Amino acid sequence: MVDRRKFLAAATAAGAVSSAQDKPVRETPLRGDYHGTQYYDEKERAELMEVFETRRPFRWYGSGSQPPMKVLTFEREFAARMQTKYALAVTSGTAALQAAMAAFEIGPGDEVILPAWTWHSCCSAVVLAGALPVFAEIDETFNIDPSDIEHRITPATKLIMAVHLQGNPADLDPIFAIARKRGLRVLEDCAQSVGGSYKGRPLGARGDIGIYSLQLNKTITAGEGGALVTSDPVLFERAARFHDVGGLRAPHEAAVGKPALGPFVGCNMRMNEFSGGVLLAQLRKLDLIVGSLRANARQVYDGIRDLPGIRFRKLPDPAGELGVSVFIEFKSREVRDRFVAEMRKQNVPAAPPGGSVILPALDYIASKRTVHPNWPSFTSPRGRAIQYGAASCPRTIDILSRFAGPHLDPKFTRRDCDDIVAAVRKVYPRVAG
């Protein structure tokens, strides 16, 4: 048993030697929460209850004389918000990626270029389509390095996947310049940047297809969910058919005008009306959430950008960034890790880049593991020859090891952001100076 008097005496002594400078910036740790669910209120409740009370949980038909309208209304408002002609709601961001592969008619023999640092689904969608993933390095935006794309293009390349990671738009101008010159399609994966923009246009609008995740960790959410946007009627029709066992329902048929295709083998990725209702309420709050995130990010950037030598993650369009985190560059992993440890002591946590994985370095990808040994992605000479593994993406590994920063939250107050600024101003010069 610890003697209580001795314990208190020791604690007091320790307090006396620690200078005021070592008093943490905050008494309790600053903590964010999932963004979308913090905005749940009577709007989401009313949407849910309406689906419940009308007993119409399925998007295409149900009891009563009125057609169910939640998912359809969500699609219409989502397309309007993203400034595209069409939007398709699906069950997840992963499903949206698979529907996009189908829309682009990607299959065995095709190659898709994607960043080495992104989410599993980006690679799995390509492999599940039977095509070959070809990884490019990231740069200091944490997104695909436009200068690392062109030398990876072969006659089999069909698509470039531009993924906007952790709220930061990928640099689309040079990516589209390459794609147009080489006759390739571009898919924008906006899963981690729902509501962000690039040079004034919503992310996802410029790509041949844009996809979004509406899972818990993303900007707006119904727990699970996804969406796909395009302004090309044939791409939309193929995605819509793929998502609904090859068929095209009347409202989608009306949207494309005259169908260009017949039925083909597809999946069921239909969103239900409960999710559609919640997402409709969430979508109507998207600009509010994005505005709060950006205001907080601006306060933090402005409060620390004068620190001598400080360098941030590169932002190709600072006005379009979502502002979910402020990443600072360090000269080595050791210095970065010291910064993270010191920030924790201030009760203002900072974290390395997260929410994605260095895909080629994962064992299951390096060893090309699929559900069947004859998977078409890896049976061609090119598929057999291509080498993944950590050695294939040294720059990606290096960049990710040298950055860290505080995560921001749309519900942080000015005081919270002042604390972040104070902690960085205290810790950064100590560890990096």
Ligand SMILES: *Cc1c(COP(=O)(O)O)cnc(C)c1O
């Ligand atoms: C989350 C995520 C996905 C997949 O979305 P789910 O809804 O989880 O299936 C795809 N791409 C990126 C970049 C993601 O972060």
